Amino acid sequence: MKKDFMFTSESVTEGHPDKLCDQISDAIVDRFLQQDQYARVITECAVSTGIVFIAARFEPNANVDFTNIARQVIEQVGYEQSEFNGKTCSILTSLRELSPEPHRLFKEANLTNAEIEQITVNNQATVFGFACNQTSAFMPLPIWLAHKLARQISHVRRHNILPYLTPDGKTQVGVEYRNRRPHRIHSITVIASQNKPSKPDLKQLQHDIKENVIYPIFADEDIKPDAQTRIFINPDGAFIKGGPAVHAGLTGRKNAIDTYGEYSKHSGSALSGKDPIRIDRIGAYAARYAAKNIVAAQLADECEVQLSYSIGLSRPVSIQVETFGTGKISDEEITAILDKHFDFRLAGIIKQFNLRNLPSQTEGGFYRKLAAYGHVGRMDLELPWEKIDKIDVFPHS
Template sequence: MRADYLFTSESVSEGHPDKVSDQISDAIVDYMLARDPEARVACETLTTTQRVVLAGEIRCKGVYENGDWVDGCLDEIEQLVRGVVKDIGYAQDGFHHDTLTFENHLHGQSAHIAQGVDSSGNKDEGAGDQGIMFGFACDETPDLMPATLDYSHKILHRLAEDRKSGAAPFLEPDSKSQVTLRYENGKPVACTALVVSTQHAPGYDQGEKEAELHAYVKRVVGEILPEGFISDETEWHINPTGTFEIGGPDGDAGLTGRKIIVDTYGGASPHGGGAFSGKDPTKVDRSAAYITRYLAKNIVAAGLASRCTIQLAYAIGVSKPLSLYVDTHDTGTAGDAELEAAIKSIGKLGGLTPRGIREHLGLNKPIYRQSAAYGHFGRTAEGDAFPWERTDLVEDLKAALNG
């Protein structure tokens, strides 16, 4: 690893068109799981000017049975979608929760996929698809996340809170951030560049109103980044294109699953390529990515490494993972092979099968919409929410290594 370098990560807000799509897709997942914990959902959402389109495959008792929708569910889903758009804050001429056109093209799950995933006889539940999944953790922040991404998320989350509370009424829902930090001896020490682009009310692109917006953004950033990170040498780019009044799905089409680096580790870790939102937890794109984060975070939280990357691989219809790989990037107090063996020996993980993952983390619950903006990782585990952020495996890992 290099000791001294610059690194950059970006984030996008809940009002970004792709994130609008992610939140709608995960609201559909939650709707199905609340009615049937064994529901199968693969929901893609397209958002564009005054239009939301759903497509994908589902299977859900009490919602979609015998090839048709249960009475009332189609209307409930439409109102759910409109409610998500309203919660985000879109009531604009080009994208309005009340007047947008809604299309639902969800249909029954393929029987050929179902036969590989479902358990039957002596066959355990198989993975919903083939693929590779990565998890990561590092000690750069209290959340054990890369600092560049952590700060990028927190900037936009604050903007959204202030917009909704009325503290910053000139803000609109769509925004993006990007943070560049200088690392010395592998640790972040200063911010060299910041980019914040935020949709705004008319007139906030010139004169005193523009100055007000710029001053507000700089104050927020200064409150979020550690003391001393901002200096006279920090390069600022606030709404660098100028006017940003047309935003969200009216400004650019949105699709589920296009912000996979924003959702994970901001480029600080490899990525298997699979998106999370819109998928029920039998899909290992989602559940295995969560368990690898959980494992990596617990390794770092246990003091066994200051940086950890974990990979899992699966074949569709097969329950047992094909491989487990641990890399502590020469920061580990135990060998990487020893950590792999320790993980495999912990019975409560269920052999890292899709069923074992879901049962250990408690994933068959309506907990996903809240994960669909500001990152799936580095969040607070509270109640049923974000169970992959718990650090309750620390003692098991230590015991397995000492055993």
């Protein structure tokens, strides 16, 4: 295993077309669950110049205006360009009703352990959770910094600090590691779209991004850019307007950004656009919960948890733990502790994290807030899978 290396991760703003699709999809999931906590819905979205396409499968027990939700999200993200905006874009839908499944209407809060055991998953999946002690959020430093930069681009736009920016942007951070620990910032890339090529010119844009995005973000970081750090701001020149008017978007196409910036494995399945019955979504949250508690308990400096599920079974057929040589006890011992003290069953996860009720209990919805800047490692949201309330089940190092 390499000890010295350089690793890069990227993030995007909420106006990136792929992230716009994720937010529309999860806003629809929120609306279904706000009306009926037992609602089942799977929805995907695609955007291009002037067009939004929504495909959804759902049980017909809720009254949801797909078109209105999409227009609201587009407007809230900030698209007001003539080429693409929430008022004039064309929205196409392909809607199909799912066959009712009464056995999915269980009230998880009242289930006994035996009843939880009887509720099986209805799709196969292999999911991953990861945590490390590189940051206070137990996330790898490259994706943590990339997310911070992307959020700052949106901040300076929304607060009219750099009012010429549009909602679309992208960031990338390269970190050099020594002995598998972050050592220095190798490179920073920021791509920000603007409304007009002449306001400002590229040189002024680069200055503005450094002063208002990059430098403020690193002010409170332990590792800061140095004289050798390579900084690229719109290296290909002006990026005009951006968004769906320039490049298309699709739900679920930013899985690495949603998770660990490819520092760790992630599932090939999209996280957004699915109700909590989908194990390929909520299983990833449960795996993160386990990995984070392992690292918080100081049993390892970094940990990856893999859960594999098969249709018709309630429990994962496989639980794997990898601590990359940093574990204080063996990976096999940690796996045995997870199997004993963590509930990775579908209904058990829904019950512990209260996943069906969170959209109605959270102002502005719940799942849509996950659709930009990561489903894990969020310090701005109180996510149940980010709690470190299981550290006592592990032996003290």
